[in-house]
Amino acid sequence: MRRLALSAVVLVWAAPAAAQRLIVIDPGHGGEDPGGTGNAMEEKDVVLDVCNRFRDLLDADSADEGGGGSWRVLLTRDSDEYVSLGARSSYANDQGADRFMSIHSNAFGDPSANGTETFAYAEGGNGAALRNLVQEEMLEAWGLRDRGNKTANFAVLRETSMPAELHELAFITNAGDAALLASDADRQRAAEAHLYAIQRHFDIGAYLPGSAPSVGAVAGTVIDDAGPIAGAMVSLDGAAAVAVGEGGSFAFIDVPPGDHVVRAEAADHQPEDQPVSIVAGQTAQIEMRLVAIEPSPDVEPDPDPGADDGPNPAPDPDADPDDGIDVDPGLDAEPVPAGPTGGLAGGCSAAGARTGGPQLAVVFYLLALLAGTRTRSRNA
Numbered sequence: 110m111r112r113l114a115l116s117a118v119v120l121v122w123a124a125p126a127a128a129q130r131l132i133v134i135d136p137g138h139g140g141e142d143p144g145g146t147g148n149a150m151e152e153k154d155v156v157l158d159v160c161n162r163f164r165d166l167l168d169a170d171s172a173d174e175g176g177g178g179s180w181r182v183l184l185t186r187d188s189d190e191y192v193s194l195g196a197r198s199s200y201a202n203d204q205g206a207d208r209f210m211s212i213h214s215n216a217f218g219d220p221s222a223n224g225t226e227t228f229a230y231a232e233g234g235n236g237a238a239l240r241n242l243v244q245e246e247m248l249e250a251w252g253l254r255d256r257g258n259k260t261a262n263f264a265v266l267r268e269t270s271m272p273a274e275l276h277e278l279a280f281i282t283n284a285g286d287a288a289l290l291a292s293d294a295d296r297q298r299a300a301e302a303h304l305y306a307i308q309r310h311f312d313i314g315a316y317l318p319g320s321a322p323s324v325g326a327v328a329g330t331v332i333d334d335a336g337p338i339a340g341a342m343v344s345l346d347g348a349a350a351v352a353v354g355e356g357g358s359f360a361f362i363d364v365p366p367g368d369h370v371v372r373a374e375a376a377d378h379q380p381e382d383q384p385v386s387i388v389a390g391q392t393a394q395i396e397m398r399l400v401a402i403e404p405s406p407d408v409e410p411d412p413d414p415g416a417d418d419g420p421n422p423a424p425d426p427d428a429d430p431d432d433g434i435d436v437d438p439g440l441d442a443e444p445v446p447a448g449p450t451g452g453l454a455g456g457c458s459a460a461g462a463r464t465g466g467p468q469l470a471v472v473f474y475l476l477a478l479l480a481g482t483r484t485r486s487r488n489a
């Protein structure tokens with residue numbers, strides 16, 4: 110029970126929810142109200158399509174962990190239906206929207222009228238700030254004439270209780286502007302401009318969902334205290350090892366994001382496993398510092414073969430046969446390494462021979478094996 114509670118706490122800490130904003134998108138007009146008409150188009154159809162694209166981008170941004178923000182998106186209408194101005198603002202207010210963004214296209218009797226403009230109810234505050242960003246992004250996206258950041262006593266701006274803006278994409282009555290309004294690619298660019306504006310408004314960098322790289326890389330060097338280890342081998346997650354390049358350098362590319370393990374091995378060195386966390390679009394830099402295995406003195410020529418450092422001291426004619434020293438003949442039959450290990454054997458044989466014969470035999474055997482392994486490794 111206590112364990113379960115702890116797990117729950119850890120989960121909460123591990124995955125803090127990103128701040129989610131509720132955006133109400135308002136496609137102008139609809140149903141019996143076509144809005145402006147011109148160049149074989151009706152405003153209600155153009156703006157609904159742009160708004161649907163904007164909604165899809167916000168949803169994709171929420172689902173994409175590569176960047177951007179987290180959004181809940183509602184539309185005042187998502188089909189060709191009539192919705193009164195009062196119903197639009199009431200809906201946003203009842204839902205507790207964080208921002209209200211309305212999209213329209215302009216119309217005028219003189220077909221030469223053209224350009225882009227965006228409205229807020231008043232200067233100052235977040236409504237005007239968002240308005241300015243929408244205008245800026247739309248000018249960047251479509252490159253039309255800048256008609257300015259304006260204020261207007263529009264019902265949806267006045268009656269909404271959250272910061273709100275209303276954008277006029279272009280003039281449906283102007284042939285040049287209408288070409289953009291009619292284009293799928295330009296409608297998509299308009300939707301992206303609105304996405305970038307709301308991202309920047311919430312201090313999130315402009316980010317197009319799906320544009321983030323899906324893989325990362327890890328690069329590094331294999332070294333020891335003396336510098337790069339030529340001939341070292343590295344592997345990722347247990348896959349086939351590859352030889353390091355010049356200067357002990359290596360790199361694995363196209364690595365999926367997440368936790369991985371790099372292993373480095375080299376002759377005369379202890380292998381090392383190093384965990385590495387890969388982030389998409391980034392190259393993790395690591396250094397694999399291997400520890401050289403000290404040459405074992407047991408295979409060095411004994412400078413003084415006559416030294417009495419072995420397990421079998423020279424027989425002392427004066428020794429009492431019952432002085433407690435008992436050299437177990439069973440131990441002596443094992444290949445006892447010389448040097449320090451031999452010394453260990455000699456030291457232990459006196460005290461341990463009577464009670465721990467078999468255990469000591471295992472120790473000796475393992476030490477002998479280890480000595481053999483080290484020798485092979487060095488000679489490899």
Ligand SMILES: [Zn+2]
Pocket residue numbers: 137138144145152213214
């Ligand atoms: Zn309109």
